[in-house]
Amino acid sequence: MSIKNNILDNLNEEQKKAVTSTQGAVLVLAGAGSGKTRVLTRRIAYILQQGLARASQILAITFTNKAAAQIKERVYELCDEDFKGYFPWLGTIHSCCLKMLRQYPEEAGFKSNFLIYDTDDKKSVIKSCMKQLNISDKAFSLGYVAAQISRAKDDLLGYEEFAAANANDFQKKTVAKIYELYQTKMKEYNAMDFDDIIFNTYYLLKNNKHVLEYFQNIFKYILIDEFQDTNIAQYRIFAMLSMKYRNLFVVGDDDQSIYSFRGANIKNILNFEKDFPDSTVIKLETNYRSCENILKAANCVIRNNAARKTKTLKTSKPEGSRINLYKAYNELNEAIYVANEIKKLIKQGYTYRDFAVLYRTNAQSRVFERVFRERDLDYRIFGGLSFFSRQEVKDVLAYMRVVFSTDDDASLFRIINQPKRGIGDTTIKKIQAIASYESVTSYDVIKNADKYEQLSSASAKLKAFSDMIEQLKECDVPGKLEELYDNILKLTGINEYYLQEDANLGRERVENIKELKSAIVTMKQSHEEDYGELLTLAAFLENVTLATDADKEQASDNYISIMTLHSAKGLEFKVVFLVGMEEGLFPSFMSMSESMEGLEEERRLCYVGITRAMDILYCIYAEERTKFGKTQPCDQSRFLKEIPRELVNASRKAFESSETSGFIFDKLFMQNKPVSVTKGGKPVDIPGLNINTEAVMKKEDYNIGDRVMHKKYGEGYIKDLYDDNGMDIVEVNFDMAGIKRLVMEFAKLVKV
DNA sequence: AACTTACCATTTTTT
DNA sequence: ATGGTAAGTT
Ligand SMILES: Nc1ncnc2c1ncn2[C@@H]1O[C@H](COP(=O)(O)OP(=O)(O)OP(=O)(O)O)[C@@H](O)[C@H]1O
Numbered sequence: 001m002s003i004k005n006n007i008l009d010n011l012n013e014e015q016k017k018a019v020t021s022t023q024g025a026v027l028v029l030a031g032a033g034s035g036k037t038r039v040l041t042r043r044i045a046y047i048l049q050q051g052l053a054r055a056s057q058i059l060a061i062t063f064t065n066k067a068a069a070q071i072k073e074r075v076y077e078l079c080d081e082d083f084k085g086y087f088p089w090l091g092t093i094h095s096c097c098l099k100m101l102r103q104y105p106e107e108a109g110f111k112s113n114f115l116i117y118d119t120d121d122k123k124s125v126i127k128s129c130m131k132q133l134n135i136s137d138k139a140f141s142l143g144y145v146a147a148q149i150s151r152a153k154d155d156l157l158g159y160e161e162f163a164a165a166n167a168n169d170f171q172k173k174t175v176a177k178i179y180e181l182y183q184t185k186m187k188e189y190n191a192m193d194f195d196d197i198i199f200n201t202y203y204l205l206k207n208n209k210h211v212l213e214y215f216q217n218i219f220k221y222i223l224i225d226e227f228q229d230t231n232i233a234q235y236r237i238f239a240m241l242s243m244k245y246r247n248l249f250v251v252g253d254d255d256q257s258i259y260s261f262r263g264a265n266i267k268n269i270l271n272f273e274k275d276f277p278d279s280t281v282i283k284l285e286t287n288y289r290s291c292e293n294i295l296k297a298a299n300c301v302i303r304n305n306a307a308r309k310t311k312t313l314k315t316s317k318p319e320g321s322r323i324n325l326y327k328a329y330n331e332l333n334e335a336i337y338v339a340n341e342i343k344k345l346i347k348q349g350y351t352y353r354d355f356a357v358l359y360r361t362n363a364q365s366r367v368f369e370r371v372f373r374e375r376d377l378d379y380r381i382f383g384g385l386s387f388f389s390r391q392e393v394k395d396v397l398a399y400m401r402v403v404f405s406t407d408d409d410a411s412l413f414r415i416i417n418q419p420k421r422g423i424g425d426t427t428i429k430k431i432q433a434i435a436s437y438e439s440v441t442s443y444d445v446i447k448n449a450d451k452y453e454q455l456s457s458a459s460a461k462l463k464a465f466s467d468m469i470e471q472l473k474e475c476d477v478p479g480k481l482e483e484l485y486d487n488i489l490k491l492t493g494i495n496e497y498y499l500q501e502d503a504n505l506g507r508e509r510v511e512n513i514k515e516l517k518s519a520i521v522t523m524k525q526s527h528e529e530d531y532g533e534l535l536t537l538a539a540f541l542e543n544v545t546l547a548t549d550a551d552k553e554q555a556s557d558n559y560i561s562i563m564t565l566h567s568a569k570g571l572e573f574k575v576v577f578l579v580g581m582e583e584g585l586f587p588s589f590m591s592m593s594e595s596m597e598g599l600e601e602e603r604r605l606c607y608v609g610i611t612r613a614m615d616i617l618y619c620i621y622a623e624e625r626t627k628f629g630k631t632q633p634c635d636q637s638r639f640l641k642e643i644p645r646e647l648v649n650a651s652r653k654a655f656e657s658s659e660t661s662g663f664i665f666d667k668l669f670m671q672n673k674p675v676s677v678t679k680g681g682k683p684v685d686i687p688g689l690n691i692n693t694e695a696v697m698k699k700e701d702y703n704i705g706d707r708v709m710h711k712k713y714g715e716g717y718i719k720d721l722y723d724d725n726g727m728d729i730v731e732v733n734f735d736m737a738g739i740k741r742l743v744m745e746f747a748k749l750v751k752v
Numbered sequence: 753a754a755c756t757t758a759c760c761a762t763t764t765t766t767t
Numbered sequence: 768a769t770g771g772t773a774a775g776t777t
Contacts, residue, residue, distance in 0.1 A: 064767085094767050119766085141761095194767050261765060363763055383766080417753095424753045546767070566765045588764050605765080628762075629768045 007045050007078050011035075018251075018282045019043045022052060022221070025242075025279035027272045028251040031313040032298065032611035033289030036251040037570065040225050041071050043249065045078035048085075053220040055085035059241065060223040061093050064548060067225065067570060068092065086531070089219070093234050094194060095546055097201035101192075102538075104211050108204040113405045113538065114190045116545045120389065121410045122146060122193045129181040135174060147261075148175045149182060153195035154231040154263025156202060159183055188441070190407040195263075198233045205240050216244035226570065227252030227272075231263035239275070248276070254309055255302050258566060258605045260597070270309065285312045287611075289572050291320025294617050297643045298610040304642055305600045321616055322649035325640065328622040330631075331364070331580075335371035338577050341618065342377060342560065345575060352378045354574035356561040358609050360586040364579065368562050378556065382563035388544050392498060392509040393516050397544060399488045400481075403472045404537045406443035413442070419497035421465060427458045443469075468492070479534030481520050489513070565609045576613035578606075581621040582634040606639045619643075708732060709750045 008016055018028050018039045030036055044060060047053050062068040068091045076084055089096055098116070105112045117125070123142055130137055130145070152162040159180040166172035186192065192200060205212045222242045224230065227250040230238075242248040250272065257266045273279055287295050292315040299313060324341075328334035342355055357368055362384045372379045387393060395418055398411035406412070417423045434452055435442045447470075449455045449462035468491050475484040489495055495513060499506035523543055527535040561573065565586075580586055586606070591598035610617060619640055624633045706718045719731045730744050 092767065197767085259766075262767075360765075361763055362765085420754080422753065426753080548767070564765065586764095590764060602764090626768095 007042055007049060011039070011042065012284075012286060014282055014284050015039050015042075018284070019046050021280055021282075022047055022050070023247060025246065025272075025276035026249045026282065027227075027269070027276075027279055028249075028282045028284060029253070029269065029309065029311070030251070030282075030284035031253055031287065031311045032256060032607070033287040033295075033572070034284035034313065035286075035288055036253070036284065037067075037071075037225060039284070040223055040249070040251055041074045042078070044071065044221075044223065045075045047221055048075070048079050048083040051083075055083075055087045056089070057218055057220040058087065058223070059089040059096065059219040059221070060087070061091070061096060061225065061238075063092065063226045063229065063570060065092055065095065065546070066548075092546070093230070093237075094197050097197050097237070098542065098546070100201055100211075100215065101197065101204060104204055104208065107208045107211055108200050109187070110192070110200075111190050111407070114192060115401060115405050115408050116197065116542060117186070117189075117191045117193045117410060118389070118545050119146075119194075120394075121191075124410055125185055125189075126178065126182055129178050129185065133177060133181060135178065140171075140174065140178075145175055145178055148172070149179050150195045151263055152179065153199040154233055154265075156199065156233050156236065158199075185409075188407065189409050190405055191410070198231070198237070202233050202237050202240075205237065212240060213244075215241055220245050221247045222249065224248075224250040225252075226256075228254050228257040228266060228269045229259040229262075229264040230268050232265050232268070233263075235265070235268045253311075255305070255311070255604055256569065256608050258569065258601060258608060260601055266307075283311070285314055286316050287313050288316050289614055290315070290611060291317045291615060293320050293322055293647050294610060294613050297323055297617070297647050298607050300644055300647075301603060301610065301639055301642045302607040305603050307597070307600060317614075323643060323647055324616070324618040324651065325648045326618065326620045326651040327636075328620055329624070330622050331367050331625050332371070334579055334620050334622050335367040337620065338368070338579065338618070339371050339375050339377060341577075342575075343375070345616075350574060352558045352560050355577070356563070356568065356571070356573040356575070356612060357577045357579060358563060358565050358568050358612065359578075359580045360565060360588060360605075361580075362564060364585075365562055368579075372560065372562075377560060378558060379560040379562055382561065383548075383567050386548070387512070387515070387519070388547075390509075390512055392494075392512050395494060396485070396488055396513055396516055397541070399472065399492065400484065400537060401541060402443075402469055403476050403484065404541060406469070407441055409442050412446075415492075416446075416465060419492060419494055421461055423458060423461055423465070427455065427462075430454050431462075476537050478536045479524065479528075481524060481535060481537060481540055482517060484537070485517055485520055565605050568612050569608055572612055572614055574614045575616040575618070576609070577618045577620060578609045579620045580625070581619050581637040581640050582625065583637055584634065585625070586637055587639070603639060606637075706751060 008019065011019065012035075015035055015038070018026065019042045022043070028036055028039060040060070044058060047058065048055060060068070060071065062071060068087075072087055072090055075087075088099070091099075101108050101110070101114075102112075105114060123146055126146055126149070127137065127142060130140065130142075152159075157165060159176055162179055163173065163176035166176065186196065205215065219241050222238060224238060229252075238248060238250075250269070252269045254266055254269050257264055257269075260266070273281060290298070295313065295315050302308070326337055328337055338357060342350075345355075346352075359365070365381050365384060368379070369381060388397065395415060398414045401408050401411040402415065413428060416428065430452075431442050431445050434445045434454065438445070443466070445452065445455075446462045447466040449459035449466075452459075455462065472484065472487055472491065475487045477483065495510045498509040498513075520540065523540060524535040527533070527539060527543075561568075561571075565578075584592070587599055587602035591602045621636050621640065622634055624631050626632075704718050704721060707715065708718055709715050716732045719733045721730055
């Protein structure tokens with residue numbers, strides 16, 4: 001047996017120990033960039049290469065599918081041909097649990113063609129539950145109820161346990177009623193939500209000895225990445241599964257626990273040693289990612305948290321440049337500044353993939369998208385609403401889902417009148433009433449509509465609809481999903497419907513529906529390559545619901561990454577821009593008003609953000625920002641104040657308070673004119689200022705009489721150009737909208 | 753049943 | 768600003 005040298009190459013002693021101590025429970029507790037993921041990857045390769053287990057006997061849980069793919073790729077590079085193999089159990093907790101449930105659906109209490117409901121589906125079911133129970137969604141917001149139910153499941157509380165645990169809480173007792181009805185409905189629909197996947201897996205294993213033993217025998221080694229963000233249900237699953245071989249390896253960092261809103265429980269990592277008394281704890285204390293200044297800043301921020309295990313983290317890299325702090329005028333100026341810095345650094349040899357723009361909320365992506373596009377910078381936005389959750393795409397998917405399972409009422413009622421078939425609310429209510437009274441599925445009622453006199457007026461339409469679904473069912477052939485797709489389009493006429501509804505929007509929708517077809521074809525090919533089997537409707541629908549944005553393959557792999565701090569977890573970039581560092585945005589308003597834990601989690605998020613950077617870190621905040629269409633002044637985030645000034649290089653009076661900022665200065669700044677500022681006779685270098693000169697439309701580019709185009713007002717001729725109190729104003733006579741007076745920086749005019 | 757209008761919250765983060 | 772919904776109108 002040969003250990004390829006490279007498996008232990010470039011590892012320090014502690015890391016080697018973590019890779020090679022393969023037996024028993026091991027916890028690697030270590031700070032950011034200390035090589036936890038690298039250790040986990042090497043350990044898998046080491047286990048295979050040592051012949052301790054085959055790839056199919058390793059359960060390895062990552063946070064995203066993409067991380068799983070990367071680990072697989074790395075392991076393949078490290079191992080000899082003989083030791084490679086499919087990794088059926090390398091994936092997110094959701095995909096691995098789903099795989100177990102698919103193997104034993106009956107034991108889990110479901111029919112084999114159960115479906116997964118995404119957040120939207122889940123909310124619509126909860127909504128109908130609340131309606132049915134006459135609970136106003138004003139007293140109980142949908143989001144609140146949904147979150148309560150999710151948390152209960154994360155903590156392994158079914159609706160009875162949840163009701164019992166909250167017997168003296170009126171609000172929660174109401175939630176328990178909704179929870180109960182919700183679960184009843186989900187059972188009727190033969191559907192599970194994301195939390196049910198975990199919850200049901202736990203009970204599948206707990207209540208079925210043969211199933212538990214079957215999986216315990218398979219999983220010789222269990223490895224968990226990002227352990228700090230597991231919830232109680234997950235933890236119990238891992239504990240149960242590892243009972244036989246007892247080889248449970250977890251890596252994590254309590255300072256990077258940022259998913260408590262999803263039920264993640266930091267106690268899992270803090271109590272690991274107690275729960276596994278004979279476990280080995282390994283600490284990695286060298287950071288191999290970030291330059292010293294960045295690491296120092298991160299440590300200074302995180303040490304303000306009280307609830308944490310103190311860790312040492314030494315640097316292995318040079319001091320690096322200082323952290324760039326920039327105070328932007330507003331969100332547009334923020335994006336322009338970032339774009340300009342990126343351009344500047346690209347000239348110095350960096351490339352698109354070296355950059356990341358990280359923010360707290362998805363809503364902040366808009367400006368960056370616009371500004372980067374205008375400047376021809378290649379970028380990619382992760383997160384936000386995914387392609388598959390667009391209305392028109394969901395419509396087509398809903399047809400596919402109903403073909404797969406006519407129990408799926410959420411999808412059924414989504415498409416029953418889409419495109420319009422003259423089946424309205426009244427008919428739908430009747431169908432649901434009959435279904436519930438007769439204890440049959442809604443689809444059964446629709447199919448036999450002529451048997452119910454209440455439905456007589458609509459029965460012809462309902463019959464036509466169910467005939468179409470039956471016809472589509474004939475087209476569901478494994479490996480030929482595009483044919484099903486083609487037939488859905490043909491029989492429903494959904495494209496034509498969208499086009500006649502609104503020509504412009506319709507074209508965009510038709511495009512998206514077309515893109516769905518390429519998604520089908522791509523997934524079909526990669527599925528056949530990866531698993532050597534034809535893509536079934538079940539597998540396709542599952543991939544669609546569990547896939548995240550980060551998993552999508554891109555044509556090019558050189559782009560600036562734009563994403564939330566949450567999605568940046570586990571990644572690294574040479575240059576990181578932390579934007580929107582303002583009180584109320586980051587830390588978010590929500591977290592500030594709640595308990596200390598809320599704020600500490602925000603701080604951990606900040607720590608995660610800072611430690612994504614390898615070479616250069618920028619922190620940016622805006623003096624004012626437009627939210628809900630209203631512009632409001634903003635204060636610098638408290639987290640910035642926790643970074644010592646000697647680590648910071650402040651641009652544009654970043655440390656001054658807004659009251660003292662000069663009016664003239666601001667106006668000049670707004671126009672991005674080159675400015676020379678003097679202080680005590682000496683010119684002061686203000687980096688932020690000079691950079692911006694090329695950013696905004698220049699006055700020189702425009703002449704009176706030019707034909708220009710405005711996003712909202714359309715085309716027109718420039719009537720006048722002048723300076724109003726330090727602001728460049730352009731007056732345009734628009735063909736449609738008439739004469740408008742616009743501030744040049746914000747006008748976004750394009751020459752035609 | 754389909755269409756119109758007016759009002760409402762929504763933005764914290766995701767599998 | 769926007770999109771979703773409730774109520775009212777055709
Ligand atoms: N012994 C080592 N020598 C050189 N580079 C290393 C070593 N160990 C890890 N690295 C590098 O350090 C960086 C961080 O490693 P890795 O992503 O595994 O850390 P991590 O602990 O998982 O980080 P995080 O907690 O932030 O996700 C990677 O670029 C990795 O290649």
